Amino acid sequence: MTNREKYNQAFIETLEITADQLGDDLTYQSIEAWDSVGHMQLVSALEDAFDIMMDTDDIIDLSSYPLGIEILKKYDVEFS
Amino acid sequence: MLDYSDVFALEPFALGAQDKNRLYGAWLDRLGAHHRHFCAPYARLCATLGNRPALPVRLFKYVDLRSVASHDVARTMTSSGTSGQQVSRIYLDKDTSARQSKALTRIVSSFIGKKRLPLLIIDSSAVFKDRAMFSARGAGIRGFSLLGRDTCYALDADMKVDMAAVLAFAKKYRGQPTLLFGFTFMIWQHFYLALRQADVKLDLQGFLIHGGGWKKLTNIAVSNSDFKQALSAQTGITHVFDYYGMVEQTGSIFMECEQGHLHASVFSDVDILDPLTLEPGATGRGCICTTSLLPTSYPGHILLTEDEGEILGQDTCPCGRLGKYFKVYGRMPGAEIRGCSDTYVAG
Numbered sequence: 001m002t003n004r005e006k007y008n009q010a011f012i013e014t015l016e017i018t019a020d021q022l023g024d025d026l027t028y029q030s031i032e033a034w035d036s037v038g039h040m041q042l043v044s045a046l047e048d049a050f051d052i053m054m055d056t057d058d059i060i061d062l063s064s065y066p067l068g069i070e071i072l073k074k075y076d077v078e079f080s
Numbered sequence: 081m082l083d084y085s086d087v088f089a090l091e092p093f094a095l096g097a098q099d100k101n102r103l104y105g106a107w108l109d110r111l112g113a114h115h116r117h118f119c120a121p122y123a124r125l126c127a128t129l130g131n132r133p134a135l136p137v138r139l140f141k142y143v144d145l146r147s148v149a150s151h152d153v154a155r156t157m158t159s160s161g162t163s164g165q166q167v168s169r170i171y172l173d174k175d176t177s178a179r180q181s182k183a184l185t186r187i188v189s190s191f192i193g194k195k196r197l198p199l200l201i202i203d204s205s206a207v208f209k210d211r212a213m214f215s216a217r218g219a220g221i222r223g224f225s226l227l228g229r230d231t232c233y234a235l236d237a238d239m240k241v242d243m244a245a246v247l248a249f250a251k252k253y254r255g256q257p258t259l260l261f262g263f264t265f266m267i268w269q270h271f272y273l274a275l276r277q278a279d280v281k282l283d284l285q286g287f288l289i290h291g292g293g294w295k296k297l298t299n300i301a302v303s304n305s306d307f308k309q310a311l312s313a314q315t316g317i318t319h320v321f322d323y324y325g326m327v328e329q330t331g332s333i334f335m336e337c338e339q340g341h342l343h344a345s346v347f348s349d350v351d352i353l354d355p356l357t358l359e360p361g362a363t364g365r366g367c368i369c370t371t372s373l374l375p376t377s378y379p380g381h382i383l384l385t386e387d388e389g390e391i392l393g394q395d396t397c398p399c400g401r402l403g404k405y406f407k408v409y410g411r412m413p414g415a416e417i418r419g420c421s422d423t424y425v426a427g
Binding site for chain 1: 154155174178181182185189194195196208222225226227229230231
């Protein structure tokens with residue numbers, strides 16, 4: 001699985017959404033499932049998928065689908 | 081939009097009195113102007129009371145105080161209050177909410193380190209069953225969740241200790257620092273007493289951070305030092321810290337240091353008002369007035385609480401942290417009864 005696929009899968013599974021909902025419009029609290037509880041589930045799914053531990057500021061800043069990609073790059077997760 | 085980068089660039093407990101006065105002078109002018117511009121009721125209050133009024137916390141029960149457009153409100157926090165009493169409504173936009181989370185992180189990290197620790201929440205995940213319910217209890221848990229990882233809830237939906245989960249947590253993280261968080265009264269009533277009754281001693285390390293007030297424990301004659309000793313003996317955790325905070329100023333909490341003093345960080349300040357004249361700078365016991373630089377979506381930056389306290393000093397605490405340090409005695413005589421962070425009324 002590519003990193004992009006792993007990234008997408010974390011969103012799809014934790015937020016219970018479909019692939020067509022992934023994109024720039026997907027932001028924190030834009031859908032019901034991405035609330036603060038969903039957020040922590042998403043963070044742990046991403047941490048498990050990439051075997052990383054994120055800083056708290058990055059967890060707070062991870063407020064959209066595209067921003068998450070930028071943040072993960074800091075942890076040497078590469079997206080092609 | 082106000083730029084907070086200067087505040088967040090500072091270490092949370094390293095600002096001396098002079099620098100703090102300068103910083104707060106500038107920031108309170110900016111925040112006051114911001115809220116007068118965006119919140120008409122606040123502007124009217126200032127027209128009558130002067131430019132830096134300390135708003136009584138209960139005002140948020142009776143007046144909708146909001147400095148953002150209603151469609152920018154991301155979440156409305158409600159305060160405690162036993163049934164029948166009006167609840168406070170605190171309006172948060174995304175920026176204020178994120179800023180509060182970051183400030184909480186800075187403050188707590190300076191006590192427990194920057195690494196996210198395995199987290200045992202002494203509460204039930206049922207708090208979140210109704211996701212639209214943003215109580216003080218939910219806010220505390222949500223805020224501290226960011227500081228932890230591999231979160232485990234110690235209580236089940238009936239507020240009984242989930243012994244299997246707690247023992248599994250203790251076993252998994254044996255010998256490693258962990259973080260325990262919960263509300264003071266609930267930790268005592270539903271966790272400590274239950275462990276003691278079941279004769280279960282945990283072998284945990286790390287930190288226990290708790291808040292929500294002492295009212296119910298004072299009623300059953302449990303002091304802060306009793307609490308620390310009892311919890312240490314039952315859980316193994318030697319660093320037990322209380323904090324003072326309120327839903328009206330989420331994030332900028334006042335943490336208790338190793339000396340047992342509550343400390344204002346760079347994000348907040350504390351003053352004691354004379355209970356009769358409400359003049360600031362009172363010595364001895366008086367009404368606690370708290371200032372927080374964080375809220376931009378509601379004018380809650382200067383609040384008159386209903387708690388009684390006393391300033392113990394500034395910049396001189398033996399723990400080395402700069403800023404004012406103080407003690408809270410409890411509710412002011414005659415104050416309205418509020419729950420301990422709306423924690424579980426049945427207690």
